[in-house]
Amino acid sequence: MRLVAVAVLLLGACAASMHPAPATPPSTVPAAVRDDLTRAEQELRRLDADVDALAAQAAPPDCQRVTLLRDNICALADRICRLTEEYPQETTLRPRCTDAKQRCARAAAAAKQRGCGA
Amino acid sequence: MKRAASAALVALLALAGCSQRGSADGSDWLAEATRRHALADELLDRGDEPGARAQLVAVVDGRAPRGQLDADDDRRRVLQDTYYRLAGLDLRGQDASGALLHAGRGLTLGGGQDLFVANLLVVRGAAHEARGEAPAAAADFHAALLINEQLLAASLRDAGGAP
Numbered sequence: 001m002r003l004v005a006v007a008v009l010l011l012g013a014c015a016a017s018m019h020p021a022p023a024t025p026p027s028t029v030p031a032a033v034r035d036d037l038t039r040a041e042q043e044l045r046r047l048d049a050d051v052d053a054l055a056a057q058a059a060p061p062d063c064q065r066v067t068l069l070r071d072n073i074c075a076l077a078d079r080i081c082r083l084t085e086e087y088p089q090e091t092t093l094r095p096r097c098t099d100a101k102q103r104c105a106r107a108a109a110a111a112k113q114r115g116c117g118a
Numbered sequence: 119m120k121r122a123a124s125a126a127l128v129a130l131l132a133l134a135g136c137s138q139r140g141s142a143d144g145s146d147w148l149a150e151a152t153r154r155h156a157l158a159d160e161l162l163d164r165g166d167e168p169g170a171r172a173q174l175v176a177v178v179d180g181r182a183p184r185g186q187l188d189a190d191d192d193r194r195r196v197l198q199d200t201y202y203r204l205a206g207l208d209l210r211g212q213d214a215s216g217a218l219l220h221a222g223r224g225l226t227l228g229g230g231q232d233l234f235v236a237n238l239l240v241v242r243g244a245a246h247e248a249r250g251e252a253p254a255a256a257a258d259f260h261a262a263l264l265i266n267e268q269l270l271a272a273s274l275r276d277a278g279g280a281p
Contacts, residue, residue, distance in 0.1 A: 061277035069270040076240070076263040079247075080256050087252040096256050100263055107270055114274055 063116035074104040217245035
């Protein structure tokens with residue numbers, strides 16, 4: 001889509017520089033310029049079709065599965081951190097809790113980024 | 119941890135999909151395991167925990183098919199899910215040692231990074247937790263978390279974009 005937008009802007013700029021004001025009817029546009037515009041329009045249509053095809057190929061994620069896995073990750077992080085609170089004397093637990101919480105946050109962000117869940 | 123739309127159901131459906139490729143023994147075993155899992159569900163709904171346990175024990179004690187790659191993997195999943203359920207029943211009955219035993223048996227069946235292995239790690243972690251073995255519990259929970267994380271990354275990647 002960005003390609004199309006760039007092409008549109010370029011085309012617009014090009015047309016503006018060649019035709020400062022739309023004072024003349026289209027029939028007076030030189031044939032060479034008209035051919036250029038026609039080719040540009042065809043190219044735009046082709047690019048648009050390419051973008052649509054690419055968008056169709058990118059399958060949406062299975063949000064039910066994504067949110068299930070995200071919830072599993074965060075539930076396990078909670079359990080690890082609860083152990084950390086219950087057993088403060090166990091020094092190996094704190095790093096696991098920190099790591100698990102970070103992974104939970106990353107999972108939540110990734111799911112949200114892909115439009116899965118709040 | 120949620121069971122991913124009933125891990126048992128997923129496993130048994132997967133096996134059903136493969137049963138035509140497998141041997142007649144494999145299909146028979148699948149049918150029997152499916153029947154016993156369903157019966158265990160019914161018995162649990164009625165509060166008959168010993169009866170449910172007997173059905174699940176019959177699945178792991180039954181002669182499971184071996185020999186074909188797909189059937190072997192499906193066999194592993196069904197058995198692991200059965201051990202997971204047995205360990206869960208052990209925990210409900212305050213039998214943490216029994217849960218450790220069943221979870222351990224399930225994990226010795228190997229397997230990759232899937233929810234069947236993750237479920238067994240979670241239930242083993244819970245058994246360690248019940249025994250006051252916090253570091254071992256946290257290690258199992260963390261290992262299960264990593265499996266879920268890998269599965270999440272794969273789900274997002276397969277859908278057409280890394281997380």
